[in-house]
Amino acid sequence: MEIKQNLRQINIDGAPKIGEGAHGEVYRIAEDTIVKVYRPFVLMEDIRKEKELARWAFVKGVPTAISYDIVRVGDSYGVVYELLDTCSAADYVNESPENLEDFVKKSVDLMHQIHSIEVAPGELPDMKEQTYGWIEKCRQYMPSKVCDRVKELLDRIPDSHTLLHADFHLKNIMVSKSELMLIDMDTMSAGDPVFELATICNSYMEFPSISPEAAYFLGIDVATANRIWNRTLEIYMEGSDPATVKETAERARIFGCIRILDYIDRHKDAPDREKCIKTCIRDIEELCK
Known part of the structure; x- marks a missing residue:
């Protein structure tokens, strides 16, 4: 002991x-x-x-x-x-519409800064490999043909040693003298940035679509949460053609839902468990058509 x-x-x-x-x-x-x-x-x-x-x-x-x-x-x-000299990102965002826009722009800058860092092979968990494992878990919830389709999509994601925070949302960000700082590092991993976008989509879009409580937990309402996701994607993908932005958003939501199903599988007492499962399966199947 x-x-x-x-x-x-x-x-x-x-x-x-x-x-x-x-x-x-x-x-x-x-x-x-x-x-x-x-x-x-x-x-x-x-x-x-x-x-x-x-x-x-x-x-x-x-x-x-x-x-x-x-x-x-x-x-x-x-x-x-x-x-x-810090305040929570939620407090900062809620002060004014100008602060919300400023936060999103700075958070995208922070993401780019993190994603410019290369991780040595094996130094951190590989998000793509983790996702393969989560897909196999999902076979108990979804038809195998849907899981196979998700696996095909995952196969197309490039192998990458890019640093990811992998839980990038308001609760894990502080504002210090108008600059953003991260305070929660236990989920750091390596992989393609689409996996980072997947966790952001979960926080601001998928979970709030299941229950408004998910947005309230972050300190904002559902409309604000959705706006943060949409603006984050728009700014992060600036310069990309609309088809690429749409495809990236869909991939992020699919892989985000797979991650939620893994979480639900490990937490049998999670709130709204059945609704989480049904919503994620519905969204994955719709996006995989």
């Missing part, structure tokens, strides 16, 4: 919560310091891995908080980061 010794105990009573994700919540505990407090189901080995990935990303040039020590927060564990 692993013994977790000598961890500093910190108190977050009264500390403002500035972010939240599937694996934890982020609190500001000082002017220049935040702590990500992990949910009880997150293993210590995964916490250590994310801490090291954050340092790795910082060295690679990804705008992110500098990670320090692992701490105890009540009965939970957390990681302390240095992050100056």
Whole structure:
């Protein structure tokens, strides 16, 4: 049994919560310091891995908080980061229509910055290989001929060692002195940028189409979520012909749905589970015609 010794105990009573994700919540505990407090189901080995990935990303040039020590927060564990003068991306976006547009443009710039970084083979999980595995899982939910069609589409995606954040949405982005910074690195992987767009499509289009609660979780409404997706795609694909943009959007939505089905398969108690499955299958089948 692993013994977790000598961890500093910190108190977050009264500390403002500035972010939240599937694996934890982020609190500001000082002017220049935040702590990500992990949910009880997150293993210590995964916490250590994310801490090291954050340092790795910082060295690679990804705008992110500098990670320090692992701490105890009540009965939970957390990681302390240095992050100056920040607000949540959702708060920034909700201030004005001008801020929303500014956020989308800067988030696309940030994506391009991340996607300019090459990852050594085997250094991070390969998103294309992961997706092949998820397609096989989906055979329990969809006809094999549909899964085969998705696999054919995946075969056409170029092999790539491009760095991906792979969970690129408002809850994982902070605004620091008008610049964007990422605060959640546990999903980083390598692959074609279409997989990055797939996770963005999930956050702003697919999940909100299943339940408005998905948009509210991000701190926005469904219309704003849809606008972020549409403008992100438009700006990211600027200069591409309409047919290429349409094909990329469809591929992103298909692979995003496959990822959702994998998530649902691993989380039997997920909210709206049956609706998630039905909606994703419907959308995959429609897009694969």
